[in-house]
Amino acid sequence: MGLASVVHNDVRIPFNLDHIRTLSHSPPSFRCSALHYPISSFCSVHLPHRFPLLCSRSIGHDNYVSELKRINAQQNDEIGNIEKSSTQESLANKDYNSSVRIVAFWVCTAVAFGIGLGFKEGFDKASEFFAGYILEQSLSVDNLFLFVLIFNYFKVPVSYQNRVLSYGIAGAVVFRLTLIVIGIATIQRFETVNLLLAAILLYSSFKLFAIEDDDSDLSDNFVVKTCQKFIPVTTYYDGNRFITNLDGVWKATPLLLTVAVIELSDIAFAVDSIPAVFGVTRDPFIVFTSNLFAILGLRSLYLIIAQGMSELKYLQPSIAVVLGFIGIKMILDYLGFHVSTEASLGFVASCLTIGVVLSLASKSD
Template identity: 40%
Template sequence: MLTLAPLWLWFVFAAIVLVALFVDFVVLKKQGAHEVTVPEALRWSAIWVAISLAFNGLLWWAFQQEQGTAVANTKALEFLTGYLIEKSLAVDNIFVFLMIFTYFAVPPAYQKRVLMIGIIGAIVLRTVMILVGGWLISQFHWILYVFGAFLFLTGVKMWWAADKESSLEDNPALKLLRRVLPVSERFDGERFWTVQRGKRIATPLMLVVALVGLTDVIFAVDSIPAIYAITTDPFIVLTSNILAILGLRAMYFLLAAMAAKFHLLSYGLAVVLVFIGTKMMLIDLYKIPVLVSLGVVVGILAITMIWSVKTAPRIGGSKTATGTPQS
């Protein structure tokens, strides 16, 4: 698969990612373990969105200089639509993170480090999956129909499960991890390993990191095909996906404080997946314009969020409801 993006734009993107990781792991690390407040999460969320939009502006300018305005407009719209889709799908990912943190009663001060490590894993994993997915599509065009059908069925399943209470009690991945990984009964600060009765064993925080990593794998399987429904340009796919992921940590703390207000959001995400899956399955019969796709996604999410705010949360129906917290 080829891209029209100039080489220097790849380097700019790589520099943005490296600077972002430096800020997360070096600058913010000096703050130590602390609970991220809503104003802080809102501030960082705004910064990440601004950086992504600024990059999209640079992307438009780069394509306009080399390919003309028409191509630049198309690529910028593809990036914006892909970014919005990945950002919206990350919301469901965040709800699962919230459930994991609640189940294990992870202190808010320790959650930041877990999310930072999870973001690193997500960047590496999604980069590999995007490259593999791009190669598969270039070699086997029919796989687009498989991706489309998968997204359609995932959307239907998400709609069906949106009203059901979630719990980790019977989660097979958690049961497997507990069998193969001896875990201490209590946290030991932000440490992943501790010594108990003379033996070095994992802390509950290590179990949380492992589950967050598995969650990244599961949600990447949904999100990667979704972005390929918008564009097959590997540069647009990669940049929109990774930039959406970089803001995930701040977005988590922001949504965690407002989860109850958006109790219907899963229904909106389900409809978005069904729409994207349908778009992908119809790609050879009718190619839905990118601008139309952007309008549909924005419209669905806006209606769902407004409807959520206007209606009272159903008791026990929120995706954040879990079993009894454990330490």
């Protein structure tokens, strides 16, 4: 093979074959190298992206240069995709770390509030607050699990999820506070309402045990089917718009349907959540503040849940046990058998801790 030059970085470098000590030439998908004494840049040529070393004759040199440019362009595209993916991963990790810090801040704030409440109102009130807060926080996590499934089911782009999440969290606040006001007024007038609330909690506990945790298909979900039946929806997203004009007809986008499903789910979770905290305390101030602190930081908590929900497979059964316990506690209270707040707090915290530990242990195995 009478070689006349080496094409390196689009530059044709002539040389004499007598100066070549070794030459390794492999197909384009493999690495190759050359050693060349007079030219220092060729003393050791290593091609990390697996370019071929293109050696050309004086005849047809332009064809080799064109081929090299084509391979360079292809490799640059691949590098660009890798860099883009790496940048997105870096931003995701940054957002995740920021979310962890925000959630930790709100948890520490809730703990500080509970300690301050204990100094001002006594140990019993502090115990009621912490029991209510832990219970409501665990139910909020379960609510966010459903948010993740809803987003995945409707294939909501990540860039639009924050807007929907804002509506979902705002709805959770409104529905919970509404049920708190209604619930307190009702319980104070009708003590037998406790039995109805206990029945709701026991049914919710059974439902969590009966439903498969890994079933992410919402096609048969009652809320989803109801919304799809009454809301005409397009088959595509139109940016972050909730409504779009299709052939002169205004229709909802899948984003609006997603918001509707999440808001109705908020109502269902509020029906579970508020009776649960009433099973721990009847103090309106503690019911309100424990719910408020549980809701604060939900947006940041969502990002953590979205990335780690597959690692907490035993958390949902733990929540089911807690709801069943609170339901039984409310029945016993109605019958005159009082379970102390300290015992309730210990049981709730222990169940949730066991669920998290078992989940992490099974993941490590």
